[in-house]
Amino acid sequence: MSRFLAKFLLASRNGIEARARSNDIDYRLLVPLVLNSAIIQAVYAIMRVTTSYRAIELDLPVIWLGVISATFAILPIFLAVWVGRFMDRGNDAQACWIGAALLVVACAGFRFSTGSVTTLLLLTALLGISHLFMMASQQMLCIRCSGPRGRDSVFANYLVASAVGQGLGPYLIAWSSGSARLPPTGKLFAIGLVISLASLLTAAAMRPAPKPLAHEHSATVVPVRELMRQRGLMAVLISSVITITAQDLLTIYLPLLGADKNITARDIGMLLTVRSVFSLVSRMGYVRVIRLVGRGPLTLVSMLGAGVGFACLALPIPLSAMYAAMTLMGFSLGIATTLSLTNVVDLASAAAMGTVMSLRITGNRIGQVAVPFIASLIAAAAGVGGIFAIIALSLAASGAAVHVSRDKP
Numbered sequence: 378m379s380r381f382l383a384k385f386l387l388a389s390r391n392g393i394e395a396r397a398r399s400n401d402i403d404y405r406l407l408v409p410l411v412l413n414s415a416i417i418q419a420v421y422a423i424m425r426v427t428t429s430y431r432a433i434e435l436d437l438p439v440i441w442l443g444v445i446s447a448t449f450a451i452l453p454i455f456l457a458v459w460v461g462r463f464m465d466r467g468n469d470a471q472a473c474w475i476g477a478a479l480l481v482v483a484c485a486g487f488r489f490s491t492g493s494v495t496t497l498l499l500l501t502a503l504l505g506i507s508h509l510f511m512m513a514s515q516q517m518l519c520i521r522c523s524g525p526r527g528r529d530s531v532f533a534n535y536l537v538a539s540a541v542g543q544g545l546g547p548y549l550i551a552w553s554s555g556s557a558r559l560p561p562t563g564k565l566f567a568i569g570l571v572i573s574l575a576s577l578l579t580a581a582a583m584r585p586a587p588k589p590l591a592h593e594h595s596a597t598v599v600p601v602r603e604l605m606r607q608r609g610l611m612a613v614l615i616s617s618v619i620t621i622t623a624q625d626l627l628t629i630y631l632p633l634l635g636a637d638k639n640i641t642a643r644d645i646g647m648l649l650t651v652r653s654v655f656s657l658v659s660r661m662g663y664v665r666v667i668r669l670v671g672r673g674p675l676t677l678v679s680m681l682g683a684g685v686g687f688a689c690l691a692l693p694i695p696l697s698a699m700y701a702a703m704t705l706m707g708f709s710l711g712i713a714t715t716l717s718l719t720n721v722v723d724l725a726s727a728a729a730m731g732t733v734m735s736l737r738i739t740g741n742r743i744g745q746v747a748v749p750f751i752a753s754l755i756a757a758a759a760g761v762g763g764i765f766a767i768i769a770l771s772l773a774a775s776g777a778a779v780h781v782s783r784d785k786p
Contacts, residue, residue: 415542430562
């Protein structure tokens with residue numbers, strides 16, 4: 378009798394999960410997920426921009442901006458595949474819990490530290506590890522809370538929430554800065570710490586994967602080498618690296634561009650807010666647009682549009698034209714960053730989804746280590762405009778590569 382009851386309860390639980398999957402979207406998981414996404418993106422935006430301003434306060438050479446940014450990505454390069462395998466064993470929610478806890482620790486360190494170069498490097502590295510856990514887990518949770526038909530919609534909602542957070546962070550910077558050339562970094566670090574505490578609450582609301590599903594995920598381990606041979610995957614991963622790195626470099630070097638052009642911190646914050654708002658707008662219409670245009674052409678058009686926006690920043694344009702460029706860039710990057718996720722999901726197998734998503738993050742982190750360092754050398758030689766010109770060319774070339782690779786038989 379007890380054995381029969383145990384089987385009945387197990388079948389009922391599996392039936393509930395099956396019905397949730399058949400309904401395409403599990404809102405009990407999606408709601409805390411999108412809240413968590415908005416919160417942590419706001420925190421990361423505040424901390425990354427404020428770290429750049431703290432480096433300017435310390436009167437560090439421009440190359441140090443690249444070095445500090447690179448430390449955000451160094452350790453995740455070596456941890457990403459392990460985190461992916463950890464999630465393939467059904468630990469996606471647990472990874473989110475770990476990331477939220479590390480985020481709070483890093484924010485507390487920024488708030489209460491002395492602000493030396495060594496401290497900035499160490500805390501930026503810890504922030505990068507927390508970001509790895511959070512991003513990888515959130516992307517896997519998007520997959521778990523949706524069926525195949527609802528996946529594009531779930532990722533669009535998830536990235537809309539991300540855009541809200543990415544806009545809220547710069548807005549708070551602009552609000553707290555007034556007309557000052559440099560914002561109050563101590564106050565901003567404190568705001569980031571307070572908001573990061575809310576990420577713990579939303580992370581705790583994410584229920585772990587059911588044990589049968591966890592065992593199901595861990596049954597097959599696909600070698601990384603075999604994954605990388607999959608047609609089209611390499612081009613998609615490279616486009617993800619370029620898109621995410623471009624967005625990251627904008628956050629890092631726009632304050633430096635503002636300092637060079639005597640643009641106030643309020644305007645820099647508002648420029649980043651405009652970019653985030655239009656990313657949000659484009660992501661809200663993403664599902665309809667992709668059904669109308671298709672993945673390959675949409676990837677090409679969105680990355681070309683983002684490239685044009687970056688190319689405008691490389692030119693000596695007035696502030697009003699910079700707002701127009703950020704509008705185009707935000708709209709295009711909103712689509713391009715969404716595609717950088719859904720294109721990978723579209724190509725990956727279910728058994729290795731966590732590993733593939735972590736490989737995507739690994740590539741992004743390699744880009745975030747190498748590119749900021751190279752960008753700092755370019756900035757030292759050719760000015761900040763040279764960085765934005767290189768990004769523009771890279772986005773255009775990568776979009777074309779993805780379009781061609783998807784068209785190959």
